[in-house]
Amino acid sequence: MSVAAITLALMSGAVIRYYHRGMARWKPDSRGRLEQAALALYEERGFENTTVAEIAARAGLTERTFFRYFADKREVLFGGAGALQDLLVRAVAEAPADVAPLRAVGDALGAAGGLLQERPEFSRQRQAVIASNVELHERELIKLATLAAALADALRDRGVKDPAASLTAEAGIAVFRVAFERWVGEPLDRDLPQLISDSLEELRAVTGSP
Numbered sequence: 001m002s003v004a005a006i007t008l009a010l011m012s013g014a015v016i017r018y019y020h021r022g023m024a025r026w027k028p029d030s031r032g033r034l035e036q037a038a039l040a041l042y043e044e045r046g047f048e049n050t051t052v053a054e055i056a057a058r059a060g061l062t063e064r065t066f067f068r069y070f071a072d073k074r075e076v077l078f079g080g081a082g083a084l085q086d087l088l089v090r091a092v093a094e095a096p097a098d099v100a101p102l103r104a105v106g107d108a109l110g111a112a113g114g115l116l117q118e119r120p121e122f123s124r125q126r127q128a129v130i131a132s133n134v135e136l137h138e139r140e141l142i143k144l145a146t147l148a149a150a151l152a153d154a155l156r157d158r159g160v161k162d163p164a165a166s167l168t169a170e171a172g173i174a175v176f177r178v179a180f181e182r183w184v185g186e187p188l189d190r191d192l193p194q195l196i197s198d199s200l201e202e203l204r205a206v207t208g209s210p
Contacts, residue, residue, distance in 0.1 A: 031069045033059040038076040039122070042129040047073070047136065077126060077136065081143055085150045087112060092154040101160045105151055105172035106200040113179070113192035124184050148173045175199045 037058035041050040052073055056066045070076055091108035099107070116123055130136040151169035152162075160168065179195040 030059075030061060030065060034061065034066055034069060035076055035122075038073065039125045039129065043125060047129055047133050074136070074139070077130060078139060078143060081146070084112065085147060087115075088147065089150050089154045092151060093157065095158075097158075101155050101158070101164065101168045102171065102200070102204070104158070105155070105168055106175065106196065108151070109172055109176045110193040110196045113176075113183075113196045116180075117183070117192040120184075127184055144173055144177075171203060175203055 034055060038050070038055045041054055041058055045054075050073065052063055052066050055073065055076070056063045059066075070079055088108045091111050092104050095104035095107060130140050148166075148169045151172060152165045155165040155168055156162070176196060176199075179192065179199040182195050182199075183190055183192045
C-alpha cells in the first residue's frame with residue numbers, strides 16, 4: 001500500500017484552518033469546491049489527463065479563481081503543507097516540559113489525526129490519486145521527509161540532542177504512516193487518533209521506550 005496521502009486533507013487550506021487553542025471545521029467554500037471537482041476528475045480521467053480548465057468548469061468557477069488558490073493542479077493535493085507543519089511543530093513546542101520526546105511527537109500526530117478523520121472520503125480519494133501516479137508519490141515522500149525534519153527541529157528546540165531528535169521524529173512519522181494505512185483500509189468509523197496511539201504503544205513495546 002502506498003504511503004501517499006498521509007498528509008492528506010490537512011495539506012489543504014480549505015480543509016484546515018488552525019488557530020491557537022482552537023480549530024475550525026472544513027466548509028465547502030470556493031477552494032473546497034475546486035478540491036472536490038479536481039479529485040472527482042482525477043479519479044475519472046487520471047491526474048495527467050485533467051486540466052485546470054476542466055476543474056474550474058466542474059466546480060462552476062473560473063480558471064482565474066482556481067489560480068487564486070492554487071499555483072497548479074498538483075497544489076490541489078499538496079497546497080497546505082505549511083499549515084500541517086505549523087500544527088505539528090506548535091503542538092510539540094507546547095507539550096509540557098516533562099513529556100518524553102516520543103510522547104510529544106505522538107500527541108502532535110494524534111491531533112493531526114483528529115482533523116484527518118473529519119473528511120475520510122476525501123482522504124481515501126487523495127490516497128488513490130497519489131498512489132496511481134509516480135510523480136505525485138515521490139512528491140508525497142518529500143513532504144513526509146520535510147515533516148520529519150520539522151519535528152526533529154522542534155524536538156531540538158526542546159533540548160533533545162541528536163541523534164535522538166532525528167530518530168524520534170522519523171519514528172513518529174513511521175507510526176503515523178502505519179496508523180493511517182490501517183485507517184484507510186478499515187471501516188470509516190475507526191478512530192484515527194486511537195490507531196495512532198495504539199501504533200505508538202506497539203513501538204514502545206518493541207523498543208522499551210517510555
